[in-house]
Amino acid sequence: MPMYSGKVMDHFMNPRNVGEIKDADGIGEVGNPVCGDMMTFFIKVKDNRLEDVKFQTFGCGAAVAVSSMTSEMAKGKTLEEAVKITPSLVAQELEGLPKNKYHCSNLGAQALQKAIRDYAQKKGITIEGLEEEKGEGDEEGE
């Protein structure tokens, strides 16, 4: 059994912000079934802030917990603040992840970034700190 922290188990057993935003301002989809996890993030933006964040996740306990934590960290932040959420910050907030589950934490931050990028592209705006698009879901842990 993976040695998950209490925080990971809490977010897995009681995930926050699960679901879909029907009229989302941005959508970010990452991962593939071969690596095991898929995540979709939906964002609603108001006055440059993430008014709402929701997710759908196909994956293990760590993947669900990472999605939940990422959504919680992002909600209410400005877009500039939200793009600063890194995989290691998410892992830290979850009180650590087993070594072979690090790649799950990459996916959470990537999916959020992708949703914000989607929003930025639709609006034709640039957001400070937002990275260029890169191949997602292919960062295989460690």
Added chain:
Amino acid sequence: MTTGNEKKPERRVYLDYIATTPVLPEVLEAMLPYFSDVYGNPQSFHSWGDEPGEAIEKAREQVASLVDGSPDEIVFTSTGSEANNLAVKGLAQGQIGKGKHIIVSAIEHFSVLNAARTLEKAGFELTVVPVGKYGLVDPDEVARNIREDTILVSVMHANGEVGTIQPIAEISKRVKEAGVLFHTDAVASTGNVPVNLNELGVDALSLAANQFYGPKGAAALWVRKRTRLIPLMDGGVQEGGRRPGTENVPAIVGLGKAAELAIRDMPSRMTKLSQLRDRLINGLLTAVDHTILTGHPTQRLPHHASFCVEFIEGEAMLLLLNSQGIAASSGSACTSRALKASHVLIAMGLPHEIAQGSLLFSLGIGNNEGDIDYVVEKMPPIVDRLRQMSPLYAKFIKEKRG
């Protein structure tokens, strides 16, 4: 493990007997004296060694009876993995003058598959034969791949992940016609279904005690008389020099006792467990839609029910089942340390996203109908909860609605 909102489950149901069985009280009782009073080394030339020496020979007879072999053909090892390594490497190296080609199936346990790959790196040639959608090896496919220089074929008797039982007698017939040695990994089957090595027609067979209510750390390789076997380790005279090292007397005694009890109780265990298995298979397939049975529907281990639940992932199911007091296992990528989906499910042609939903229940003599009904009751809300989170399920529903 902490869950944050800990609540004691209504029931505790162990359905992971393939991982390991508990040790029966009679087995433990038989083992205990050899940890304390009867501590001598069987190889010693004094009376302290006599009783443990006799105990080992008795266990050898008990194990031989279980597979219809002769006691002097039994080599005790520590685990099924060791027995498989000894068979593949020891038999291949023993035949080295005759050729260098080995055949194994695609769904072998890693102790066979990786032992064969190690030999490949050392200069042997390896053919991995495929399996069909139920995990069955086609005897003709094995026969087609036998060459002049083929020295060993290894195909497992039953697969621990999908429960499929292979037509070993048919495969061995083709292999023996070609005059090639044939090993079968019967770790998952021995002690659970009748395993008669003369009927199977094999030259070597691996078995392990912790699959039939014996202790961990006790296993054996049966090798037909006058078959050349190179030991994995160098050392003393134990096990005829084929497996040196001071014998693990209590574990071997436990293996022997478990074998004796398996012979006695096998018919009643098989009847009980196959009924419970069918109750679980039928119950789950009815209660949870978009779930498939993996492995052969009828040619399968009596205590084995394996599935793939679509749109969700195995480890997440295991965590939620565990929170309800239910122990199961999965071949999903996330549950493997290597983060790769089960090679068995992929070899059977299942796509990765389906293989990710792998869920395996293995039953044992401690289970009853109440356990099965409890699992069938707890599964639908667990599956539903994970599907409500799943982007794959959301897509599926959208496409269904059109």
